Amino acid sequence: MSRIQEMRQEILEGSIEKTLLKLAYPLIISNLVQVLYNITDTFWLGKLGREALSAPGVSWPLIGTLMSLGMGFATAGFAFVGQYIGAGEYEKANKAAGALYSLMLFFSAAVGVIGYLLTPYALGFMKVTDNVYPYALAYLRIIFIGIPFSFTSFAFSFLMRAVGDTKTPVKINLFTVALNIVLDPLLIFGLFGFPELAVKGAALATIFSNSLGSLIGAYLLFTGRVGIHLTRETLRPDLSFYKKIFRVGLPSSIGQSANSFGFVILTRIIFGFGDVTYAAYTITTRLVNFLTSISRGISMAMGTMIAQNVGAEKYERAKKITERTMIVNFTIASIAIILIGVFRVQVFKVFLDDPAVIAESAVVMKYFLISVPFFNGIFMVVNNVFQSAGHTKKSMLLGILRLWGLRIPLSYLFGYYILMSSKGVFLGMGLSNFIAASVGILWFLKGSWMKRIIEH
Template identity: 35%
Template sequence: MGVRSRLGALFKGPEEFDLTSGGIGKPLFFLSMPIVVTNLFQTAYNLADTFWLGQYSTDALAAISFAFPMVFLLISLGMGISVAGSVLVAQYTGAGEEREAEYAASQTVTFAVTASVLLGGIGYFLVEDFLGLMGASDDVLPLASSYMEVISLGLLFMFGFAVFISLMRGYGDTITPMLVMFGSVVLNIVLDPFLIFGWGPFPRLGIEGAAIATVFSRALALFVGLAIMFRGTRGVEINLRDMAPDFTYLRRLLRIGLPASVEGTGRALSMNLLLFIVALFPDAVVAAYGIGTRVFSVVFLPAIAVARGVETMTGQNIGAAKPDRADRAAGLAATVLFAVLTGAGVLVWLLAAPIADVFTTDPAVVDIAAGFLRYVALTFGFIGIMRAYTGSFRGAGKTLTAAAISVLMLGLVRFPIAWVAAGEIGETGIWLSFAVSNVVGAAVAYAWYRRGTWREGDLTESRVDLDDPSTSTSAGGD
């Protein structure tokens, strides 16, 4: 009972707090905390794959490093539909339009399945060309291709589970996805060595075994998520009668979701473009870059989680016609994240060398990685500001604004500075591009948010009259 009571004190479901009334800090905390844990589970899964493949062979480890940007790119291309679904579910939930929220969720699942099948098919046939373009060596290319072929065929399950998380978050339930993610990650970690090394009755599949473990665990998680949503006992409910493709509704999903896909795809492409610049330097610099970006991915977990919480709170309060409350939530999140991440940045600045030393025994790599961390660490807080306000933009349905800020930060500030400065002052120019773009991104997001153009969400334009027999949606009505 002691453990259960402590967990209950830390994680509260949407039935225990109201996102549209009362205080701001407590519901935002309880909404965001499970997202932090969910992201940590995802990180644990990535580390487990890296560990087991590292034990298998160096080429397999290099192959998964090449495969990850392609996985990220495929999911980013389709993520707009899940973002749109989350935004609409949040807004309709805040407005008390339960039937509309169900319809939005059901249509999101339908078109997400369609998009994932199409993207998976395209990815399957373009795997080798893409990885070759990325510079995979002759030894690594076959391994990376076999891994990505399995992932592409199973993209439906990976993307479908992400949609489940988004729809539940839009409703305000972040605990259920956390628990399902936990089961999925444990299963993946357990399956990895059996399928990679051929333990027991399993064949020795190598890197393909890691991909199969990932797809299988995500497939099982998706089936659990669908069962939860069809039952409707926790979070938003979906119904078969609402899942017939409604192409009028698809246009609404695309209007909100397409900019979110552009934002995610822009992030994925920026990762790959920066790799081209980094690859011009010696291997020690490439290794240091990898260490730095891994550290950043862990440090920024709270910012990502809180931004998702702000997205949901903004959506529900826009739906409830309470934009001032949404404004307060974004402001509080920006302030807290700036303080927390700045504190984390100070610690990383002070402990840069010991942190780098955890990842490598090469003194040259430690020295370069420590320099990278020190250049960027004191700007961590600005990432918190940008994430908080872009999360609020997305929650209001202004995904184009969020995408524009991201593209500005990555494509017009970070990449050009890295390209030019790297030629003038070496790898330090790349580190400097991260620091400058973090500050510029925060300043632009704050200034844009203060204009107040986010206050009118997309709820009215996206509403469907489910009781009107003349509409296409009535065919599956109550």
């Protein structure tokens, strides 16, 4: 408890830059390692061909749609626990954490079953090509079996971030990602006596590693070694607190799942221009994720500081934290995009030496990637502020505006009617980032998020 109190004091009164860096660097490492795994996964699957490489990219919008329902409740739990810590209400923080964890256990089981059953229909709806379909189906169904472990794993990470402990989840993540990287080639290609499972091997490596990480996190929570201490008492279903989590978490769940489903629609739009266009999009976004992992880590660290400062009703400090985070993230994302533009061809050849895909990547760069600094540096930061403050309706509306109000209609309009090519799709995606970032910063400056959600 003393460690949590010391961190709280630093978050509420210490140097903004120093505290932000202290919280952010483990998250940055975690993000970089996670994206390194995604790139490794893409590298190995690329050896099997364009169709196998596209399977995870096709699958994650659908997985994300269902997982985002749970992510919304995890966001609510994060806001409650963070604000209780900021207010110095440590017992209430434990109670909120227990309610979140028990709710996630129930919810994840239902999501796993529903996802498994819906997979064939969802892939058909996305108009996944016949070449990619069997790979995506196999990958998805295995992933959905392990969904409960994924839910409890990110619940653990959210709870640790809420109390200001960003190092423990990273240590677990480093272990699980390293295990995943080792298992990938063994199960994909059947090396050293392992079965040759191709795309199924990549999925099995993922759920095995995630499950192990989830169990380690549960052990730490139940033994009380990480500040939060879960017990039978705190895990007991608490309908009154479930209502609070639903009240705050439901808008976030709706917003995040609607956005994830929007990427299902976007996948359908992109696939309308063929496997080459989608393969270029998949590789390019993986590269962006790698190069912008620093800004994502800083944004997540900012969320911890926002939650606790709002809980302590230090709103002007929270605003100052946000503004400084925007400047840092915009700069980092801009440098990342420049690097991608300079080394695009050489890097693409590492993953897939396909001239058609490499040529298409230039289109993605020109019409879409230049907008990424506005997404990472402004939109993502503002959205995180709204969620961390517990004002999830604002984050829901902002997210839905970007995807459903702008990205999908603009991509479809420019792609199929105005430019009638993949250039139009990526132009629409880029414009959605520019416009949504402008709306987001105006809404942030209005200051309506400066109100905590916990009781006085």
